[in-house]
Amino acid sequence: MNSASISKYRPFPPVQLPDRTWPDQTITTAPIWCSVDLRDGNQALPQPMSVEEKLEFFDLLCRVGFKQIEVGFPSAADTEFNFLRRLIDENRIPEDVTIQVLVQTREHLIRRTFEAIDGAKRAIVHIYNSTSPLQRRVTFSDATREQIRDIAIEGAKLVKELVPTIPKTEVVLQYSPESFSDTELDFALECCNGVIEVWQPTPEKKMIINLPDTVQWTTPNIHADMIEWMCRHLKRRESLIVSLHTHNDRGTGTAATELGLMAGADRVEGTLFGNGERTGNLDIVNVALNMNSHGIPTGLDFSDLTALREVYERVTRMTVGERHPYAGELVFTAFSGSHQDAIKKGLDRREKEIKDNPEIAWGVPYLTIDPQDIGRSYEAIIRINSQSGKGGIAYILDREHGLDLPKTMHPQVGKRIYDLADELGRELTPDEIRDAFHRLFANVELPLSVKDYELVHHTTERGQVACTATIVLHGEEKQIHGMGNGPINAFVHAMESAGMKDFKVTDYRSHAVRGGSDASAAAYVQVQHDDGRILWGCGIDPSIEMAGLKALVTAWNLLRA
Numbered sequence: 001m002n003s004a005s006i007s008k009y010r011p012f013p014p015v016q017l018p019d020r021t022w023p024d025q026t027i028t029t030a031p032i033w034c035s036v037d038l039r040d041g042n043q044a045l046p047q048p049m050s051v052e053e054k055l056e057f058f059d060l061l062c063r064v065g066f067k068q069i070e071v072g073f074p075s076a077a078d079t080e081f082n083f084l085r086r087l088i089d090e091n092r093i094p095e096d097v098t099i100q101v102l103v104q105t106r107e108h109l110i111r112r113t114f115e116a117i118d119g120a121k122r123a124i125v126h127i128y129n130s131t132s133p134l135q136r137r138v139t140f141s142d143a144t145r146e147q148i149r150d151i152a153i154e155g156a157k158l159v160k161e162l163v164p165t166i167p168k169t170e171v172v173l174q175y176s177p178e179s180f181s182d183t184e185l186d187f188a189l190e191c192c193n194g195v196i197e198v199w200q201p202t203p204e205k206k207m208i209i210n211l212p213d214t215v216q217w218t219t220p221n222i223h224a225d226m227i228e229w230m231c232r233h234l235k236r237r238e239s240l241i242v243s244l245h246t247h248n249d250r251g252t253g254t255a256a257t258e259l260g261l262m263a264g265a266d267r268v269e270g271t272l273f274g275n276g277e278r279t280g281n282l283d284i285v286n287v288a289l290n291m292n293s294h295g296i297p298t299g300l301d302f303s304d305l306t307a308l309r310e311v312y313e314r315v316t317r318m319t320v321g322e323r324h325p326y327a328g329e330l331v332f333t334a335f336s337g338s339h340q341d342a343i344k345k346g347l348d349r350r351e352k353e354i355k356d357n358p359e360i361a362w363g364v365p366y367l368t369i370d371p372q373d374i375g376r377s378y379e380a381i382i383r384i385n386s387q388s389g390k391g392g393i394a395y396i397l398d399r400e401h402g403l404d405l406p407k408t409m410h411p412q413v414g415k416r417i418y419d420l421a422d423e424l425g426r427e428l429t430p431d432e433i434r435d436a437f438h439r440l441f442a443n444v445e446l447p448l449s450v451k452d453y454e455l456v457h458h459t460t461e462r463g464q465v466a467c468t469a470t471i472v473l474h475g476e477e478k479q480i481h482g483m484g485n486g487p488i489n490a491f492v493h494a495m496e497s498a499g500m501k502d503f504k505v506t507d508y509r510s511h512a513v514r515g516g517s518d519a520s521a522a523a524y525v526q527v528q529h530d531d532g533r534i535l536w537g538c539g540i541d542p543s544i545e546m547a548g549l550k551a552l553v554t555a556w557n558l559l560r561a
């Protein structure tokens with residue numbers, strides 16, 4: 001914004017609460033959760049959900065574990081009304097789930113709402129009116145505070161009057177001073193206390209006071225101050241469930257909710273993945289998984305977040321962004337080398353440590369939770385482009401292709417492969433990485449290849465092996481012979497006898513290739529040239545001995561590449 005634009009905005013006044021206590025609190029238990037996907041989420045969709053789509057979403061929310069679900073604004077439209085009737089008439093509401101319905105404090109809408117919930121076992125009737133100075137002035141055409149408070153009180157009285165008319169339904173009452181987030185605190189309190197006095201809740205029959213961050217105008221700490229102030233001043237606090245309903249205009253829906261819980265709230269309304277008006281409602285998945293990541297059970301099951309996201313994206317026609325906390329496609333993926341290195345080390349170490357201590361706390365750099373706990377696989381964690389490093393490439397070859405490269409081989413392989421990604425200017429798939437590794441570092445056959453070999457283990461000369469091999473050097477086939485204390489050593493001596501004397505073997509290791517369809521062995525041989533250069537070669541073959549010879553030949557060839 002330029003200065004002319006900026007001059008039309010004003011700072012938000014802080015709350016005078018010098019003895020605030022919320023900064024010293026920690027969240028140790030989960031709140032009561034209420035999904036508002038089918039109401040606040042739905043009302044914000046360019047194409048609202050059909051009845052069938054709402055039914056599918058409702059079932060999904062029940063499976064996740066929500067015990068309170070705001071199912072709509074039944075007085076608003078026939079689709080809303082009919083959806084609710086189907087839930088009730090077709091007995092689709094699980095025993096332990098309470099539906100919630102929203103309505104403005106307007107007589108005809110409240111009466112219609114009671115028709116809609118009649119016959120449900122239990123329902124929360126949620127009434128609201130907007131209370132902020134801006135809304136009083138603009139939306140309610142300069143209504144006074146008294147007029148607005150009376151709208152709330154008259155609505156509350158009508159609801160109280162209608163409760164006995166649907167005796168089969170246990171009604172729980174909820175009031176929201178909508179636009180609470182920019183309402184003067186004393187006036188929000190006056191409206192809430194007015195409704196509380198009408199409804200007379202008790203500790204046995206509590207009512208819900210919902211304090212919505214309808215539009216986020218300020219920082220989360222001020223929101224927390226407002227919640228703490230209300231919790232201190234509301235009448236009959238012990239008979240109330242104080243609820244939060246944060247939106248996300250400043251991108252701080254999650255922070256405002258977390259601080260609001262620290263400030264004393266008991267309940268949270270929000271939606272999956274934060275669907276909702278403008279920038280959305282609070283993302284309940286985000287807050288619940290944040291709690292899980294601190295070891296707090298929430299009663300919500302997000303162990304198959306990908307499947308949940310699929311239903312959500314299909315029925316709402318919204319998309320979950322690639323960087324969206326927990327659910328985004330890329331949130332457990334590292335492209336950059338130093339992150340890959342740390343993640344690989346973290347996962348390797350954890351694999352070892354968990355064998356001794358299955359209860360060991362999660363601790364892998366850059367991963368706040370174990371992706372597998374929400375149904376994500378390790379496969380997508382490390383992806384390779386030109387920003388990647390040797391550790392990440394070794395990780396892919398190891399986890400995806402069962403090739404556990406010696407650590408000192410990582411730089412040699414890593415450099416060639418991320419150079420390749422740089423040349424191509426794009427990400428490399430795990431299969432492309434495997435193919436490049438095979439082409440550049442495994443079973444390289446020019447100028448030298450080994451066609452055939454025979455090993456004779458001498459029983460008389462302990463540990464000695466005689467090797468006879470058929471090789472092709474610069475297109476010319478020949479037989480070579482050598483003796484040594486193992487197959488590699490014997491083959492080295494055979495090579496020396498054929499004049500290939502400018503190197504020595506400095507390291508060797510081998511393993512079975514994990515996960516491959518054919519049972520192959522991989523061997524790695526490190527050689528040092530007389531000029532000082534050190535290189536690794538890899539050999540892959542069903543025979544472990546042949547794999548070793550191929551690795552040696554590959555390394556020798558690479559010295560000449």
Ligand SMILES: CC(=O)SCCNC(=O)CCNC(=O)[C@H](O)C(C)(C)COP(=O)(O)OP(=O)(O)OC[C@H]1O[C@@H](n2cnc3c(N)ncnc32)[C@H](O)[C@@H]1OP(=O)(O)O
Pocket residue numbers: 040043073075076077103104105106109128129130139140151178214277
């Ligand atoms: C922050 C939130 O998410 S709140 C929930 C918002 N959700 C929705 O609005 C979705 C469902 N709503 C609707 O379908 C419609 O708005 C309806 C059916 C409820 C009402 O429709 P209508 O009466 O035709 O229109 P509309 O909503 O524009 O009515 C506005 C009138 O209601 C008044 N009003 C709004 N809220 C309230 C309230 N809580 N109590 C009393 N009057 C109210 C307004 O001041 C305005 O009055 P005016 O006509 O005298 O200026």
Ligand SMILES: CC(C)C(=O)C(=O)O
Pocket residue numbers: 040102128176178179210212213214215245247
């Ligand atoms: C009705 C209320 C709770 C609401 O949706 C809001 O303020 O955002």
